[in-house]
Amino acid sequence: MTELLTDVEFEQFRRVIYDESGITFSQMNRSILDSRLKERLREKKLATLQEYYKLIMSDKEEMRIMLDSVTTNLTRFFRNQPHFDAFINYVIPHVVELKRKTGRLNIRIWSAGCSTGEEPYTIAMVLKETLPVGFTYEVLASDISLKSLMVGKQGFYPDSRIAGVPQNYLTKYFDHTEGGYQIKDEIKRCVRFDYHNLKYDSGQRNLDVVFCRNVLIYFDEAAQKAAVNRFWDAMAPKSYLFIGHSESLFGMDTKFQFLKTDWACLYQKNL
Ligand SMILES: C[S@@+](CC[C@H](N)C(=O)[O-])C[C@H]1O[C@@H](n2cnc3c(N)ncnc32)[C@H](O)[C@@H]1O
Numbered sequence: 001m002t003e004l005l006t007d008v009e010f011e012q013f014r015r016v017i018y019d020e021s022g023i024t025f026s027q028m029n030r031s032i033l034d035s036r037l038k039e040r041l042r043e044k045k046l047a048t049l050q051e052y053y054k055l056i057m058s059d060k061e062e063m064r065i066m067l068d069s070v071t072t073n074l075t076r077f078f079r080n081q082p083h084f085d086a087f088i089n090y091v092i093p094h095v096v097e098l099k100r101k102t103g104r105l106n107i108r109i110w111s112a113g114c115s116t117g118e119e120p121y122t123i124a125m126v127l128k129e130t131l132p133v134g135f136t137y138e139v140l141a142s143d144i145s146l147k148s149l150m151v152g153k154q155g156f157y158p159d160s161r162i163a164g165v166p167q168n169y170l171t172k173y174f175d176h177t178e179g180g181y182q183i184k185d186e187i188k189r190c191v192r193f194d195y196h197n198l199k200y201d202s203g204q205r206n207l208d209v210v211f212c213r214n215v216l217i218y219f220d221e222a223a224q225k226a227a228v229n230r231f232w233d234a235m236a237p238k239s240y241l242f243i244g245h246s247e248s249l250f251g252m253d254t255k256f257q258f259l260k261t262d263w264a265c266l267y268q269k270n271l
Pocket residue numbers: 021022023071072073074075076079112113114115116119142143144145148196197198199212213214215218
């Protein structure tokens with residue numbers, strides 16, 4: 001297939017996507033960008049990329065749609081089980097102990113780059129199962145993909161997307177309906193979906209745990225560092241950060257402390 005993007009246009013779009021979101025396209029994944037822009041051009045019935053470039057620069061909504069179209073939203077329930085084992089066996093007991101000392105029994109967790117909701121719903125179900133009586137919790141779930149956020153808000157997953165959910169969770173927290181599973185209201189109520197671009201400060205403070213898994217991988221080092229520093233500001237002392245198992249803060253100048261538990265590795269704001 002012939003490429004739509006010329007070298008100059010590749011640079012132009014690559015730059016604007018990076019500036020707007022931190023997402024970095026290299027020559028290696030140029031064809032992905034090419035095919036996604038082609039699709040958008042067809043949908044908008046435009047003939048050239050220059051027309052489309054003009055459009056995104058003058059229309060904020062189209063800029064959002066373009067950014068959405070270049071994101072990768074692959075996710076699943078209980079993705080990387082060792083993270084959830086560490087969450088259940090290490091993080092939750094420590095957070096509970098700390099909260100008891102302060103007398104504030106509400107736990108706040110952020111799933112940053114939540115895609116279609118499988119991650120925040122997994123977190124919410126696990127908390128429902130494991131938190132001692134008297135504790136409450138809220139899960140904030142954010143993404144720049146509006147299409148993904150809509151799926152998350154709806155909370156309906158076709159049969160094919162439910163793999164990995166333990167049978168007892170499936171029975172307790174989903175309603176089996178035509179062609180799929182609907183997450184129950186008792187879990188839905190605990191998750192708040194919101195548009196948020198990790199390029200900017202979320203305004204959140206004192207979060208107890210942040211999950212930002214398989215998101216930083218799409219950023220270059222400078223954008224990763226900026227996002228990680230913003231997590232630091234959003235998190236409470238002694239709080240925990242999960243990043244993807246193929247991602248690392250190694251070599252990055254951050255204040256987070258690396259933690260190796262029996263189940264998985266994570267980071268702590270150890271103040
Ligand atoms: C591969 S998914 C990861 C989903 C989930 N965290 C997981 O590990 O299964 C990456 C998500 O990051 C989102 N994303 C990429 N850049 C972002 C940004 N600048 N701000 C917020 N979300 C972003 C994408 O839209 C996508 O939904």
